Amino acid sequence: MAFDIGLALLVLGVGAWTVAARDTFAAVVGFVAYGLLLALLWVRLAAPDVALTEAALGSGLTGGLLVSASTRLRRAETRAVDERQPASLRLAAAVLCTLVSAGVAAIVLLLPEPAPTLAPQAMVNMAATGLGNPVTAVLMAYRAIDTLLETVVLLLALVGIWSLAPDRVWGGVPGPRHQAEPDGLLTFIAQLLVPVGILVGIHIFWVGSVAPGGEFQGATILAAMWILAMMAGLVDAPAVNRRWLRLMLVAGPAVFLTIGLTGFAVAGSFLAYPEPHAKLLILMIEIPVTLSIAATLALLVAGPPERAPGR
Amino acid sequence: MPSSATAGGFLLVLAIVLPVAGALLSLALGGRYAERIAFIVMPAGLAVSIAILVSVWRTHNALQYFVGNWYPPLGVAFRADGLSAAMMVTAALLICGIGLFAREQFFAQPGPEQRAPLVFWILLLAVWASLNAVFIGSDLFNLYVALELLTFAAVPLVSLDGRAETLAAALRYLLFALFGSILYLLGAVLLYGAYGTLDITLLSGRVRAEPIAWTAISVMTAGLLAKAALYPLHLWLPPAHAGAPAPASAILSGLVVKAPFFLVVRLWFDVMPRLPEHAAAQVLGTLGAMAIIFGSIVALRQERLKLLIAYSTVAQIGYLFLIFPLAVNPETSHSSSTVTWTGGILQAVSHAFAKAAMFMAAGLIAEALGHDRIAGLAGIGRALPITVFAFGLGGLSLMGLPPSGGFVAKAMLLTGAVAAGQWWWAVIILTGGLLAGGYIFLVLARTLADASEPLALLSSISLGRQTVVVALALCAVLLGFVPLRPLELLQIGRPDVAIGAVR
Amino acid sequence: MTEATLYGLCSAALVGVGLFGLIMHPQPLRKILAFNLIGGGVFLLFGAVARRGAAAGLGGDPVPQALVITGLVVAFAATALAVALLLRLFQETGRATLGSDG
Numbered sequence: 001m002a003f004d005i006g007l008a009l010l011v012l013g014v015g016a017w018t019v020a021a022r023d024t025f026a027a028v029v030g031f032v033a034y035g036l037l038l039a040l041l042w043v044r045l046a047a048p049d050v051a052l053t054e055a056a057l058g059s060g061l062t063g064g065l066l067v068s069a070s071t072r073l074r075r076a077e078t079r080a081v082d083e084r085q086p087a088s089l090r091l092a093a094a095v096l097c098t099l100v101s102a103g104v105a106a107i108v109l110l111l112p113e114p115a116p117t118l119a120p121q122a123m124v125n126m127a128a129t130g131l132g133n134p135v136t137a138v139l140m141a142y143r144a145i146d147t148l149l150e151t152v153v154l155l156l157a158l159v160g161i162w163s164l165a166p167d168r169v170w171g172g173v174p175g176p177r178h179q180a181e182p183d184g185l186l187t188f189i190a191q192l193l194v195p196v197g198i199l200v201g202i203h204i205f206w207v208g209s210v211a212p213g214g215e216f217q218g219a220t221i222l223a224a225m226w227i228l229a230m231m232a233g234l235v236d237a238p239a240v241n242r243r244w245l246r247l248m249l250v251a252g253p254a255v256f257l258t259i260g261l262t263g264f265a266v267a268g269s270f271l272a273y274p275e276p277h278a279k280l281l282i283l284m285i286e287i288p289v290t291l292s293i294a295a296t297l298a299l300l301v302a303g304p305p306e307r308a309p310g311r
Numbered sequence: 312m313p314s315s316a317t318a319g320g321f322l323l324v325l326a327i328v329l330p331v332a333g334a335l336l337s338l339a340l341g342g343r344y345a346e347r348i349a350f351i352v353m354p355a356g357l358a359v360s361i362a363i364l365v366s367v368w369r370t371h372n373a374l375q376y377f378v379g380n381w382y383p384p385l386g387v388a389f390r391a392d393g394l395s396a397a398m399m400v401t402a403a404l405l406i407c408g409i410g411l412f413a414r415e416q417f418f419a420q421p422g423p424e425q426r427a428p429l430v431f432w433i434l435l436l437a438v439w440a441s442l443n444a445v446f447i448g449s450d451l452f453n454l455y456v457a458l459e460l461l462t463f464a465a466v467p468l469v470s471l472d473g474r475a476e477t478l479a480a481a482l483r484y485l486l487f488a489l490f491g492s493i494l495y496l497l498g499a500v501l502l503y504g505a506y507g508t509l510d511i512t513l514l515s516g517r518v519r520a521e522p523i524a525w526t527a528i529s530v531m532t533a534g535l536l537a538k539a540a541l542y543p544l545h546l547w548l549p550p551a552h553a554g555a556p557a558p559a560s561a562i563l564s565g566l567v568v569k570a571p572f573f574l575v576v577r578l579w580f581d582v583m584p585r586l587p588e589h590a591a592a593q594v595l596g597t598l599g600a601m602a603i604i605f606g607s608i609v610a611l612r613q614e615r616l617k618l619l620i621a622y623s624t625v626a627q628i629g630y631l632f633l634i635f636p637l638a639v640n641p642e643t644s645h646s647s648s649t650v651t652w653t654g655g656i657l658q659a660v661s662h663a664f665a666k667a668a669m670f671m672a673a674g675l676i677a678e679a680l681g682h683d684r685i686a687g688l689a690g691i692g693r694a695l696p697i698t699v700f701a702f703g704l705g706g707l708s709l710m711g712l713p714p715s716g717g718f719v720a721k722a723m724l725l726t727g728a729v730a731a732g733q734w735w736w737a738v739i740i741l742t743g744g745l746l747a748g749g750y751i752f753l754v755l756a757r758t759l760a761d762a763s764e765p766l767a768l769l770s771s772i773s774l775g776r777q778t779v780v781v782a783l784a785l786c787a788v789l790l791g792f793v794p795l796r797p798l799e800l801l802q803i804g805r806p807d808v809a810i811g812a813v814r
Numbered sequence: 815m816t817e818a819t820l821y822g823l824c825s826a827a828l829v830g831v832g833l834f835g836l837i838m839h840p841q842p843l844r845k846i847l848a849f850n851l852i853g854g855g856v857f858l859l860f861g862a863v864a865r866r867g868a869a870a871g872l873g874g875d876p877v878p879q880a881l882v883i884t885g886l887v888v889a890f891a892a893t894a895l896a897v898a899l900l901l902r903l904f905q906e907t908g909r910a911t912l913g914s915d916g
Binding site for chain 3: 001004005006011012015017018024027028034035038041042044045046047049050051054055058060061062065066069070072073080085087090092093096097098100101102103104105108109111115116117118119120122123125134135137138139141143146147150153154157161164214236243284293295300301304
């Protein structure tokens with residue numbers, strides 16, 4: 001318990017520091033630490049699946065995105081006059097936020113005992129899905145429609161980011177060209193880490209059906225490896241008009257949708273799985289979805305096209 | 312209420328799956344296929360929406376579907392009552408009209424793939440899918456995903472032309488929307504923590520009048536108000552809707568901004584049908600009233616036509632929120648049997664058609680003149696008579712003049728206000744109508760004035776596009792033939808009607 | 815006090831801290847950061863609710879946990895879109911502010 005209190009206070013402290021830091025880069029570093037501490041909290045809350053996702057996505061990829069953004073915006077920072085808000089506004093905001101926190105805290109204390117829970121129902125129905133991880137069962141079976149729509153949401157965000165490219169580089173390559181330095185440290189680390197990372201990502205995806213893990217966590221690690229390879233110059237980002245890339249991005253949601261529709265024909269409802277084949281069908285969905293999400297996440301970080309396509 | 316999926320429930324799945332499949336296919340095939348795919352999906356989706364409406368009307372019951380054969384609280388349900396069906400048909404008609412209108416502007420030329428056409432058609436289909444998901448969703452977290460889908464589809468439409476002002480407007484829109492999403496999630500987790508489910512039907516049975524429920528609903532409502540641009544959270548709307556290309560402005564003002572309002576209605580009338588809500592309802596009504604007055608006054612002072620129309624949207628959204636203090640019948644607690652309920656929904660639908668027509672007309676005028684300054688509109692009435700006529704027809708709805716859906720809607724709201732003894736809303740409604748008349752006539756007078764020198768149009772405006780604009784404006788006029796009493800369609804599947812009324 | 819309640823209170827505090835950052839910083843990038851802080855707090859509240867629902871041999875209710883995973887993915891996509899818009903705005907105007915923005 002003491003450990004938990006300490007952890008909670010630490011998270012709060014890091015969060016407060018992230019807000020108070022003057023320099024944006026320092027704030028982003030603080031945010032990465034915040035994310036990692038949150039992942040620890042998730043482990044304490046008996047949610048290892050979420051801990052993995054928070055560490056890889058919430059802290060890792062988001063942190064990477066924000067670091068590169070704050071670096072590119074550095075020139076704007078130094079140009080901006082140090083805008084300190086007047087003390088009266090600070091005080092008013094502090095009072096407001098304290099009230100909000102107190103309100104939420106009060107409601108937390110008013111939550112009913114015994115707590116309503118869907119854990120028994122989730123466990124009882126898991127046998128029909130052939131899965132061993134209840135969180136995966138929720139994501140891929142009970143609430144599969146949410147997961148399907150979520151893959152579409154990801155893809156839409158990517159389309160939105162791509163739409164920001166100027167017309168003359170449309171269909172082109174995201175990000176600047178990173179040159180691989182043959183003796184550079186980053187290249188060395190990437191050459192070591194990327195193959196290992198890919199294996200780890202695949203493994204975490206694979207065990208997700210029976211143990212903590214799954215497609216989102218695995219996909220995040222795969223995406224991180226692709227980003228690392230791009231940044232170290234091992235591979236160049238693909239041009240966004242390439243047909244293979246488009247098919248790879250769309251494959252996940254498309255297969256999900258197709259199997260969902262066949263579920264209507266075979267098992268009586270959209271996204272229903274006929275019982276003997278449930279696990280196989282879920283796996284058939286998860287493989288392309290993992291690849292699609294990995295590609296989408298990596299390209300979300302890469303940003304809009306900046307260099308005209310070769311062809 | 313049926314506890315099993317109804318026949319025809321699969322139509323609900325199709326309503327979401329068809330546009331999603333179209334968007335995915337467009338992204339994969341790219342280039343010129345996007346437009347063709349959109350023109351296959353549009354009539355199909357329209358047919359599905361009409362089929363849903365017909366099915367709901369014939370069976371006099373809501374359509375229901377349990378995805379994956381998993382029942383709530385573990386699974387996710389779709390449910391289309393009369394209100395959903397009406398909104399879905401409106402969305403389908405609007406999307407088809409906007410598609411026809413936008414065909415010329417976002418026509419993909421042969422050759423390498425172009426950015427704007429591909430992005431526009433994908434996002435249009437995505438907006439449609441997410442609107443349908445909002446209208447039929449019966450699970451609060453599923454509705455959160457639908458709202459995010461809607462936001463990500465709408466935001467890039469604002470910055471489609473890539474200018475700095477639209478980029479800033481899109482970013483501001485996104486930040487407000489994110490703020491709304493976080494509040495919505497906060498409320499949802501409180502509801503789950505207290506009642507163990509996020510299904511609307513189950514929640515309506517479990518929610519009690521206690522602080523946790525009030526806090527959750529208030530927080531979620533506040534988040535949805537930010538997304539719906541209700542005063543004072545309206546700052547993002549005018550630059551965003553004015554900066555987007557005309558067909559995008561049409562869908563943004565017509566329907567995208569109504570989806571969060573729809574969810575507030577679901578929360579207040581479906582999740583909490585019997586909670587004491589009088590004071591909070593008056594707060595919502597007051598914010599609506601301020602939106603009407605403020606939006607109309609600022610619209611009067613605008614120099615640019617598209618900004619004027621955008622501020623008019625801010626005002627017209629205010630009318631929608633008058634439904635909350637007025638549509639609660641204290642004796643029977645039947646909200647949907649009141650005339651105010653029909654009036655509020657009719658306001659949403661007729662405004663959608665009218666505003667879409669007006670934005671598209673403004674787009675044509677801007678294309679012809681090269682600018683949209685109101686002071687420079689002289690002579691355009693003579694040059695583009697059909698377009699200006701359509702603009703005027705849409706304006707009838709905004710002002711609340713017959714014949715138009717807007718007139719009937721506002722008359723119903725007035726009747727409701729007087730019947731409930733809350734006459735102050737009647738004053739607001741009448742004032743809003745007068746102010747709307749002010750800015751509409753301001754524009755029309757300028758367009759009908761003679762130009763000092765002969766007007767040279769930058770480009771010719773095709774008759775096809777002008778016809779589409781008039782057609783949409785006529786839809787708003789046709790709604791004026793709705794009789795001045797509660798509409799039976801909008802009462803189908805309402806839980807409060809099921810409790811008391813005998814059919 | 816159970817650990818679930820403790821972390822629930824912690825999440826309430828995190829929401830307040832993040833909200834303060836959202837109000838105080840005019841720069842959009844800091845606002846985006848603040849949104850992620852608040853989001854982390856709200857998701858943590860999901861976690862506390864999940865922990866309270868431990869039953870049937872599980873350490874926590876899997877439904878809120880799954881909802882958080884979905885929410886984390888959506889939040890990342892939102893951050894990516896917002897950052898991309900901001901960077902593009904900076905490219906076009908040389909400024910990374912929204913001017914008179916709330």
